[in-house]
Amino acid sequence: MAVSHYLPVRVALFVTCLTDTLLPETGIATVRLLERLGHQVTFPREQTCCGQMHLNTGYQGEARELARRFVRVFGDEEVIVAPSASCVGTVREYYPRLAEGDPALARQVDEVAPRVVELSELLAVRLGVEDVGASFPHRVTYHPTCHSLRSLHLGDTPYRLLRAVRGLDLVELPEERECCGFGGTFAVKNADTSEAMLADKVRTILDTRAEVCSAVDNSCLLHIGGALSRLRAGVRTVHLAEILASA
Secondary structure, three states, X not given: OOOOOXXXXXXXXXXOHHHHHOOHHHHHHHHHHHHHOOXXXXXXXXXXXXXXXXXXXXXXXXXXXXXXXXXXXXXOOOEEEEOOHHHHHHHHHHHHHHOOOOHHHHXXXXXXXXXXXXXXXXXXXXXXXXXXXXXXXXXXXXXXXXXXXXXXXXXXXXXXXXXXXXXXXXXXXXXOOOOOOOOXXXXXXXXXXXXXXXXXXXXXXXXXXXXXXXXXXXXXXHHHHHHHHHHOOOOEEEEHHHHHHOO
């Protein structure tokens, strides 16, 4: 479903629970960025959670009901974008499993799931644009989140967008493919292990001497940002959408 970025596209924003309730500036940045590029952004108000947290904790039935709601709410949308690799991964990777044994839901999932894309994927892959006219004069390192690497296989897509940002000094993050230790409920159920993984991640971020750590998942940025704040490290976390919306 490649689309030329020279043509305006109607895009439905799937804002995700965490962004909507805790970091709405990321959702606002996503809308501002896409509208600046000439696209129309809609916001279906009936949207709720994708069910990722329910899946993480074994509530398959509840997650299935949320999947039914999702495909109903977004069923008529041609392109659905979310500033979250983990939530997009839930829809594309886990909804087909939830729909097993339910032919009607399976058909809806087959139709809707391929239209759900992560923001950097929409920009660089679907729309074919890397230079979005952003300016962000800071030293930045990028943490590739687990879902972006292993579920969506974004590869260097976010990096291509960051390299095109004016004034941005992108520095490589050592051991970048290592998990930050968040993992949704993993950080709660396995707190000691999560904290050890987080300490390793923070150490590598500090080694870069970056001013900003960016990622495509606010959940990971909250986890990392909390540790950086407690250390008073002077490094802030900023979602990719907010960097790309800067001008």
